[in-house]
């Protein structure tokens with residue numbers, strides 16, 4: 777199998793996708809905006825690129841068999857162009873979306889779910905073989921509480937409630953399955 781490109785490779789989920797792909801022996805290419813300083817596992821190739829800028833991704837996408845795509849933005853600006861470039865080079869895309877997307881809603885009520893819903897439509901219409909993963913809240917979000925816990929031993933904030941979170945390792949395991957099988 778030729779290389780698989782992992783976007784968000786320095787992030788919570790992408791880093792796990794990288795590690796788990798490497799464990800299967802499949803060659804991994806990673807995308808980051810900071811190829812010189814990104815701390816990535818040994819054995820990967822590193823490509824520079826800015827996700828919403830399609831022209832910057834030609835080199836990263838050329839010669840890979842599949843791509844793990846995150847879209848960490850509040851709009852889909854640039855995404856159609858990115859998918860066009862991907863369709864020229866890649867056969868399969870696995871896109872990380874959110875379980876918050878409501879299939880029955882014309883517009884999503886949550887502003888984070890709207891770009892996820894829009895991205896899903898773009899991926900589905902891209903002409904690539906696609907899998908969309910809808911993840912629930914990722915456990916690593918809790919790291920955002922660290923400062924509060926250190927300072928006050930209490931977590932305060934909107935929307936904090938008992939939630940069944942999913943570990944990024946498990947999201948990545950499903951992504952690796954979809955990328956490779």
Ligand SMILES: NC(=O)c1ccc[n+]([C@@H]2O[C@H](COP(=O)([O-])OP(=O)(O)OC[C@H]3O[C@@H](n4cnc5c(N)ncnc54)[C@H](OP(=O)(O)O)[C@@H]3O)[C@@H](O)[C@H]2O)c1
Pocket residue numbers: 783784785786787788789790807808809810814825826827828846847848849872873874875910911912913914915916917
């Ligand atoms: N958090 C949740 O509960 C949740 C739930 C469902 C779905 N999701 C989805 O999961 C995605 C990934 O989450 P995560 O926690 O793994 O993300 P994260 O840890 O915040 O990492 C973000 C990644 O995005 C990359 N990035 C940011 N801007 C970029 C740009 N302009 N060009 C290229 N790369 C860029 C960063 O890479 P560099 O800095 O190296 O460039 C980094 O690797 C989210 O964006 C969201 O769509 C999250």
